[in-house]
Amino acid sequence: MSQSLQITREKGVFLLLQMMRIRRFEEKAAEMYTKAKIRGFLHLYIGEEAVAVGITDLLGPEDNILATYREHGHALARGISANQIMAEMYGKVEGCSKGRGGSMHLFDAKKKFYGGNAIVASHLPVAVGLALASKKQEKADLTACFFGEGAMAEGEFHEAMNLAALWQLPLLMVCENNRYAMGTAVQYTHSNPDIEAKGKVYGIESATVDGMDVLSVRSAAEKAIEYIRLTGKPFFMVCNTYRFKAHSMFDAELYRDKMEVETWKKLDPIPKMQQYLLENFQFIESELKDLESACDQEVQQAVDFAEAGSWEPVENLQNYVYSPKE
């Protein structure tokens, strides 16, 4: 790996910890799903952690983030607490969306985390608008918008890309290409399999990166963000990645070969980063154990927090349909 000079030991350990937190959190979420503590849809990000972690690490507190319904990782990386996220998935008032959203609709206005969006590609035009507002108000912040390659077959992707380029907006468009739109592989959904080309046709600068390697993602994002901050123009980043788990908890995975999954698992970003730290920074086994137990502890606390949380009284059901009258 050539990025060894670009990050400190401390930063490297932090990136590893972020990915491990997400992995551990989601493993626990899946467990709680099987215990019927969490219901509805639950989409796991396991395998794709390097993308959210590598990019979110470079965003400032004033930058906006929008993500898909597979967004637990982005929310954790952004700094929404595991407690609040787990409570949200339990449907408790203490959740980051007061329990109204669930797994697919995590929000935190203070952290500029605008979902948790579950209509594929619907948040892309909204991201354009947030970037437009920044430009109109001459703010220095940018908007990072995450979506899958499935979203790129939607009209809203193309409308959003056209507007972003037309209006020259400070927008980082991140395609998390995990190769499957739910259960349909990319070769059955895209006439042109060159995903990055779909940015180029709009005249948007772009890059394709190994989304299974957090340092590659971070390094590419660093350049992309520098470009956006310098020029105010959009950038399109394609992160090639893979989800190790099923699309959702209802998915029997009939559409992909077990061998394919096993092949991708060999590229798991977490052991890869552990190995990197070991080779470059003498990261030792006991340090890893410490990180693991920190993650275990955080996730267990989150479960305890969610369990102890409270249910919204039914008489409050119609709150938040409209803003309270002043």
Next chain:
Amino acid sequence: MAKITYREALKQGLREALHADPKVFLMGEDVGRYGGAFAVSKGLFQEFGPDRIMDVPLSESGFTGAGIGAALGGMKPIVEIMTVNFSLLAMDQIVNNAATLLHMSGGQIHVPIVIRISCGVGKQLGAQHSHSWEPLFAHIPGLNVISAGTHEDARGMLLTALKSPDPVILFEYTGLLNVEGEVPETAVEVDITKAKIRKEGKDLSLITYGSGVIKALEAAADLAVLGMDIEVLDLRSLRPLDEKAIFTSVQKTHRAIILEDAWRSVSISSEISARIMENVFYDLDAPVERLCGLEVPIPYPKHLEDACVPQKEQIVSQIRKMLSK
């Protein structure tokens, strides 16, 4: 008082809004260099410049979503969807984002956007360009839906709508653009939560909105000559409905007809009829009646188009029948 066209009233409202707050901007297809498809924003591009009068490509979902995002980012966008006929292309943004974000985020994310949509039938534009879809929008919790049936509202509703922390859908009527009407000299905000009695009467409540208001007033004038005293209630807000105004009027006249151009089934009139039954049934001297759009895609020939929506003569004869006069 000044006499101006409905088009001029809309433009004055826009100008006033743009002057009042630098965060307000207008975005829509052909609103700038072209001057607006119906010349409503003509001259505003020259006056306010391209950043505040933004021409957008033909991408209803894209620019409506961008308006929603701009609202989240602290701006006060006015999104113009050229006609209601194209609004379905933006329906995902309006329903799944604008109307939903506040609730889905537990009250954190407000969407202060105003979406102006022109609407209506009567220009021989055929089935795809003659829709009356106010009921579709009025169905959605989280939206405020208002309808400008008079010149005063065409000018003033926008100003009030921009003060709302939540999304407002403002319906305007292409059929009224050249119609002249009286307004106060200066543009003022008008209340957008209340229905308004446009003509007081004691014999029957004629309840309507939008394109129905002027038709109702003309019919009421004809009926006055025949000795019938009709009350015309302009709903103005289609969501939420001003129930109190509806019930008060019905309790006074004991008879109600609801008039609209929209298709009859699952319409604004179905809803009002149901609410009258639920709340003031024993005040009625006769069953509630409805005059609505015929359930057919609007055809091109003038005589068939006219037959699709209630006309003045039909309103007059229905009321005479109901009052046995």
